[in-house]
Amino acid sequence: MAILMANLGRLIRMAISRKSLPKVSSLFSPSSSLTSLSTTGDGDGGTGMKAQPPLLNHSSNPIRRSGNYQPPSWDFQFIHSLYNPYAGDKYIKRCSELKKEMKKNLMVMVEGSIQELDAKLELIDNLPRLGVSYHFKDEIMEVLRSVQPQEIIHYTLRPRSLGSSDNMVFTSLKVLSIFFLISSFYKLNDFKDEQGNFNQSLCEDTKGLLQLYEASFLSTESETSTLLESANIFANGIVELVRHALELPLHCKMLRVERRWYIKIYEKIPNVDPLLLEFAKLDFNIVQATHQQDLRNLWRWWNKSLLAEKLPFSRDRIVETLLWIVTAMATVIDDIYDVYATLDELKLFTHAVERMEIKAMNQLPDYMKICYLALFNTTTEIAYEVLKQLGINAMPYLTKSIKILSSLSLYIYIFGFPYNGLITIAAPMILVHSLFLVTNPITKEVLDSLTNCSDIIRWSATIIRDVPKSIQCYMNEKGGSEEDARKHINFMIKETWKLINSTAQRDNSLFSKTFIGCAVNSARASHSIYQHGDGHGIQNSLIKNRIFQLFFEPITISIP
Known part of the structure; x- marks a missing residue:
């Protein structure tokens, strides 16, 4: 991961300066040397993007792609009208x-x-x-x-x-x-x-x-x-x-x-067992009532952020974010890179994320400014809460995970997504944020492990991938049939689950059982989302029904 990030830093600087780009394999190869990607006049010794990028000309009407995403299935009024007597x-x-x-x-x-x-x-x-x-x-x-x-x-x-x-x-x-x-x-x-x-x-x-x-x-x-x-x-x-x-x-x-x-x-x-059945139903409904209150709070934050209004091209999937690990901010960032922005805009955005300071947003297009500021404010707010409660400065770890997400997103924009592309790029960022929110105390050994992508994060992030996209990429790269691609991806998933199980069952794990549970459950949730297609973006009827039953429809109970 360290080699990859060092090479990505070079890649982004070369893209900004419009120099020729290296092949895909050179970024992931352990034998890759930084000098092979060097350019003259970097001025930073290969340690990161410190030079101010040149201002880029923007067409008044750039060609935009579209994800053709449907509007959300549930709106603010519906969420706030929910009544659950089981609370x-x-x-x-x-x-x-x-x-x-x-x-x-x-x-x-x-x-x-x-x-x-x-x-x-x-x-x-x-x-x-x-x-x-x-x-x-x-x-x-x-x-x-x-x-x-x-x-x-x-x-x-x-x-x-x-x-x-x-x-x-x-x-x-x-x-x-x-x-x-x-x-x-x-x-x-x-x-x-x-x-x-x-x-x-x-x-x-x-x-x-x-x-x-x-x-x-x-x-x-x-x-x-x-x-x-x-x-x-x-x-x-x-x-x-x-x-x-x-x-x-x-x-x-x-x-x-x-x-x-x-x-x-x-x-x-x-x-x-009638007692056990009644208890299971009641417990489900009571937890569901808690989730509904979480949804109300989450939706208030979402409306206040204006992200859905200012970035209408992005997936508005607040309810789905409660179903699995993909957060609202990660979804917006993914759609900026994957759907809407031009290459010139992405270079500016990636450079701003690398700096991670308020004034870095000045050179961004207007629609990117609100996303950047929301990302910055959310990150600093989390770091503030962690510092208050744990006495740990989480900001370096949180921002590093965001920089990795941004850099890899630019890489994928330029080269495309390899079928075995290491991991799903948003998952490590989200798991790192989760670590600081569910772990108390956080030891020095845990913090040191975040320098490199730890096993439990790596294997869970490998499972949390867009399976249909992985199948398509495998077919494009290998020239095989869809059936062969499905067999290969399923084999990879099965083998990765073995690694997750081995990592999760270690007696001497650095991580708390709560965080390990978060990582394992996030992998499970991805199966639910992608088992029958893209349940996060397309919202098929199966996912809609699943969400409705989990969050909105209590189980009928006759209380004696």
């Missing part, structure tokens, strides 16, 4: 009562026998999927400690048939629970036979389930079809679970999205 004392009190009952139930399970293992594993699986495990971290650990590995293996892999009293729904949940337990306690090797193969008992229920599913379609109009029709309803429910899992692994899903989906599934399960 009231009645529901908060009821939620607190249910939480106490659930804690008691969990502690009773600690003393449970092997015969109650089904109930333990089912509950341990349901708590995180329903989104309420954060309330019971200590109790969950006690339940897990009460279960021996050999008990789980023996109980789960024992022979069973479709006609047994074991409900296949619970069997499926137990398998999910086992792998949840493995991640914290056990090894996959415990589930292999003497020959090193996975125990065949793991597949028996799957085969039976498929047979049941196929047989359920043989029903006729006779009365004897009742059983088969019931089997069809049952099997289809399991198929929905399987299809949902195969579409995207649970570990890569956005937790709030998964939570809303799974609540609907859970309430259809036989012998559902």
